[in-house]
Every structure is written in C-alpha cells, then in structure tokens.
Amino acid sequence: MLQTGIPLEAGLRRLAEDLARGRLRAEVKALETDLSNGIPLTEAIGRRRLPALYVQMVKIGAAGGNLPNMLNLLADYYHRANAVWVRLKTLLVYPTIVLTASFALSIAMGLIYGYVTRESAAALGTALPGERLPGSLKWFLNVWYPAALVGIVFCCFILILIVPKFRQWLRWHFPGFKEAALSQIASGIALMLQSGSTFRQTLELVGQVEGKSPAGREVKTWQARLAEGQSQFSALSAGSKVFPLLFVWLVSGSGEDWASGFRHAAEVYYQRAVYKVELMLYGVLPVTILALGILIITQVIPIARAILGPMNDMMTGIGE
Numbered sequence: 001m002l003q004t005g006i007p008l009e010a011g012l013r014r015l016a017e018d019l020a021r022g023r024l025r026a027e028v029k030a031l032e033t034d035l036s037n038g039i040p041l042t043e044a045i046g047r048r049r050l051p052a053l054y055v056q057m058v059k060i061g062a063a064g065g066n067l068p069n070m071l072n073l074l075a076d077y078y079h080r081a082n083a084v085w086v087r088l089k090t091l092l093v094y095p096t097i098v099l100t101a102s103f104a105l106s107i108a109m110g111l112i113y114g115y116v117t118r119e120s121a122a123a124l125g126t127a128l129p130g131e132r133l134p135g136s137l138k139w140f141l142n143v144w145y146p147a148a149l150v151g152i153v154f155c156c157f158i159l160i161l162i163v164p165k166f167r168q169w170l171r172w173h174f175p176g177f178k179e180a181a182l183s184q185i186a187s188g189i190a191l192m193l194q195s196g197s198t199f200r201q202t203l204e205l206v207g208q209v210e211g212k213s214p215a216g217r218e219v220k221t222w223q224a225r226l227a228e229g230q231s232q233f234s235a236l237s238a239g240s241k242v243f244p245l246l247f248v249w250l251v252s253g254s255g256e257d258w259a260s261g262f263r264h265a266a267e268v269y270y271q272r273a274v275y276k277v278e279l280m281l282y283g284v285l286p287v288t289i290l291a292l293g294i295l296i297i298t299q300v301i302p303i304a305r306a307i308l309g310p311m312n313d314m315m316t317g318i319g320e
Contacts, residue, residue, distance in 0.1 A: 002068040009035045023049070041067075052209050054078075055189050060195045070195065077191055084180040084270065087277040091176070091284060092161065098288040099154040101294050106147035109300070146295060172214050172242070176280060181274035182247060185215055186266035195260035200226060218242045233258065 001011035012032035019025040027048045030152045034044035041062045045055050053076060061070025160166040171177045185206065192202040201222050210216030222236045232234050237243055247265050256260030 002071070008067075027129070052205060053191075056197075056205055057191065057195060060197065064196070073191060073194070074079070077187055080187065080270065081184045083181075084183065084273050084277070087274065087281070088177060088180060091201055091258055091277055091280055094155060094281075094284050094288050097159055098292050099150065102150045103147065103154050103291075105296065106150050110144050110147050150295070167212055176273055176276040179276060181215065181267045182243065183266045183269035186212070186247070186251075186262045186269065189260035190259050190266055193262065199258060214242045 001014070002008060006014075009032055011248055012028055012035070016025055016029040019028065027050060031044055031048055034047065035041060042059045045058050046063075047057070057070055061067040064070075103148060137318045154290070160170060171181050188209070189202050189206060192205065193199065197205075200223070203219055203226065207216055207223065210219060218237075218240055219318050221240075225236045232252070234248055237248045237251075240248065247269065250265040251258065251261035254264065
C-alpha cells in the first residue's frame with residue numbers, strides 16, 4: 001500500500017479492518033491511533049507488543065526513509081520462517097490425532113470389555129475363573145492398562161507442546177526443528193546486517209530475542225569475544241555446541257561480507273529443515289497408523305477371550 005502511495009495511517013486502518021479479532025488487530029489499531037495523533041513511527045512502533053526484530057527493522061527503515069523496501073524484506077523473512085514452522089506443526093498433527101483417537105478407542109474398548117466380562121460373570125456365576133471375574137487384578141489390567149498407557153503418553157506429548165522449557169528443548173534437539181531455528185537466526189542476522197546495523201548491535205538484538213535458549217547463551221559468548229577484539233567469525237564461535245561446524249564454515253567462507261555468509265547459511269539450513277521435515281512426514285504417518293493398528297489388536301484380543309472363554313467353559317461343562 002505504501003508503494004502505491006497510500007498513507008501509512010490509512011494503510012494500517014484498512015489492515016486492522018481486514019484482520020480477525022485478536023491481539024494483532026488491537027496492536028495495529030493502536031499503532032494507527034498513535035500515528036494519527038502525531039506520534040513518530042519510530043516511537044509509536046516501540047510501544048507495541050510486536051516481535052523485537054520487526055520493531056527494530058521498522059525503526060531502521062523509517063529512520064532511513066526506506067520503509068517500503070524494509071517491509072518487503074521483513075515480509076520475505078517472516079514468510080520464509082512461517083513456511084518451515086507450518087511444516088513442523090503439521091508434523092505434530094499426526095501424533096496428536098493418533099494419540100487422541102487411541103485414547104478414545106482405549107476407553108471404548110475398556111468399557112466394552114468390562115461389559116462383556118460382567119455379563120459373562122452374571123450369566124455363568126462362579127463358572128468363570130477368578131482371573132476373568134470383574135474386580136480381579138488381571139481383569140483390571142486387561143481392561144484399563146492400554147487406556148492408562150495411552151493417557152500417560154498423551155499427557156506427556158501435550159506437556160511438551162505447551163510448556164516453554166520443553167518446547168525450547170524440542171526446538172534445539174529434534175531433527176528439523178534445530179535446522180529451522182538455525183535458519184531463522186541466520187536469516188535475522190543477515191537481515192539486520194543488510195539494513196546497515198553493526199554486528200555488535202545485531203548480536204545484542206539476537207540475544208534479546210533468543211533469551212535463555214541455547215542460542216541466546218551462545219550469542220552472549222560471541223558478544224564477549226567480540227568485545228575482547230576477536231574479528232573472525234570462526235574465532236567468535238570456536239567450541240560452539242549449538243552452531244555446527246558447517247554453519248560456522250558457511251559464514252566464515254564469505255570473508256568480511258558477513259551478511260552474505262549468514263544469508264548463505266540461512267538458505268542451506270532452510271533447505272535442510274525442509275528436507276528433514278518432509279522425510280519425517282513421509283515416515284510418521286505410516287508409523288502412527290501401524291501403532292494404532294497394534295493398539296487395536298492388543299485390545300481386541302482380551303475382548304475375544306472374554307467372549308470365547310465362557311463359551312469354551314460352557315462346552316466343556318456340557319461335554320462332562
């Protein structure tokens with residue numbers, strides 16, 4: 001809209017109208033109100049609850065009189081980052097569906113098994129062996145152990161998704177997630193360097209964004225070494241346990257053009273992330289289907305025994 005000559009305030013107003021209700025719409029609306037009241041963009045954007053990198057880049061673009069181009073760069077950056085994270089979220093959908101279906105199926109099977117054994121016990125009385133009588137330990141294990149097992153796995157899976165500490169661990173230790181994180185960090189650094197920020201300023205912002213994550217702690221080490229006078233990226237990242245040697249080699253290979261090096265590293269790890277996610281997507285679906293099939297079989301067998309067992313007992317009694 002800016003490139004077509006629409007004023008920023010009018011563009012934000014139209015954007016807020018098109019957005020669904022939520023925090024982002026409220027932030028855009030508040031930004032438009034501040035600008036309409038005469039507050040400079042560099043000050044107004046700082047008041048909003050938006051990503052730190054986005055805020056910093058908008059400030060740089062506004063100060064340099066190149067806001068439309070900066071917004072285009074930011075759009076490309078977030079589009080690329082979102083493309084990977086959407087694939088990663090899709091990867092988590094299959095286990096979630098299977099676990100939910102398995103938990104519901106386990107409860108249904110348990111209720112059916114309990115009903116069958118109770119009816120058999122009522123019909124045959126003490127003709128049922130003790131282990132098949134409702135209330136016995138083996139009866140209880142046969143009925144509810146699958147539901148309990150699936151329920152525990154399901155709760156653990158949900159905790160990993162909702163607890164920030166577990167999500168952070170997943171981000172830096174699970175294949176695909178780590179490559180996506182490395183690509184996003186490298187892309188953000190390249191964007192800031194390309195916009196004219198110094199490497200010191202860039203590291204400060206990246207440290208704020210990453211916080212106490214493994215990458216955030218590593219960036220603080222870079223800052224300390226940079227303050228000591230280290231000027232080569234290979235020296236700054238020496239002994240790194242977060243950024244692989246390939247990442248360091250890709251950045252160092254650009255010489256003094258670090259923006260190009262980080263951009264190259266971002267591209268390589270983006271492709272690696274996409275490849276690993278696609279590979280896991282092809283593998284997770286059949287594995288989850290197989291797991292669900294095994295669960296169904298393990299629960300159908302006790303029900304079949306509960307039905308056939310009393311029949312065998314009755315036939316044996318008739319034969320005698």
